[in-house]
Amino acid sequence: MKVTIRNPVRREIALDGSLKVHQLLAHLNLNPESHIVIRDEELLTSQDIIGNDDAVQIVSAISGG
């Protein structure tokens, strides 16, 4: 799967196989409380499965100083 982390620093990662959303976030060490996973403009929940051929984006919701 192709993973694009949009912010705070944009980066792209390629991963093999399929994963549930919560597994993907754990794999990337991203807190599910502060990140949103999007596929084809659809927001995904923790149990949604991301297929090997899918492309997803991850948005960090944290802001402020």
Next chain:
Amino acid sequence: MRCKKCHKKASVELRRHNTSFCPIHYIEFVSNQVSRNIKKHNMFTSANRVLLAVSGGKDSLALWDILTKQGYNVTGLHLKLGIGNYSLKAAEKTRAFAETHELQLIEYDLESEMGLGVSRLSKSIKRAPCSGCGLNKRYFFNKLALQFQFDVLITGHNLDDEAATLFGNVLHWQEQALSRQSPILESTHPNLVKKCKPLYTLTEREIASYCLLLKIAYQEEECPNAAGAHSLLYKDLLNRLEVQSPGSKQQFLQGFLSKIRPSFRSQETVTLNECDSCGMPTTGQVCSFCRMWERARKLTDPKLVNGTSNL
């Protein structure tokens, strides 16, 4: 995972409420939360003139969207802070939203009015950028709300902001700050406008989800000055706790507001004077805003601090 209301596929999961919603019912949930907060605390009514501090980020744009759809009379106030490209992009997002939705927007440029933006000001007075930035924002939001005769000033502070602020205030036992922490601050002086935070029960992820579902184009980029800020550390700590124990942030804040803050309020004995320099409320003789800018004028080449403001 299915929507609690219609059983269609869910898009947003709310573990702290043990529920999930499809896009339509999630938008409804967020709107209802804001509506409930406004009514619960008598924040304002549709008869009031409301000024919303708009940064161009998710919180303020979401709040503008929600309140406009609910029929409130809300004008945006965007303070151009002079933080390089970050501020330019913030102004672009704010203007674009206002133009698309045909909303009234007041823009105030700190650099042209005062001679220095936040970045140069912080270097000049050797003070952390966030500290000077916060002071400028609080001062001008209040001053402009008074100048344009608004009934209430609202901000997009969310549950994460409020829980992180509370955490910091408790960690350092900031009694004065704790006594003032509330989703609503009534006017206690003729030069102090009423302030409200209608998003205080919604988390950052919930508000970002609202914007993403409605395709509200907000500034995702983080302020370059925020790196290393204590508030981000506290948010991270609280979110780690939240994952293990959903609802912790809400319980922390709501518990403080319902059980602890009333005892602080009963001890409040703050007398407000008018600043000798600008006339705005202060507990001393000269307010912290005027002291900060006086220091900037002393430490900076006077040719650089040549704003148009007569403050």
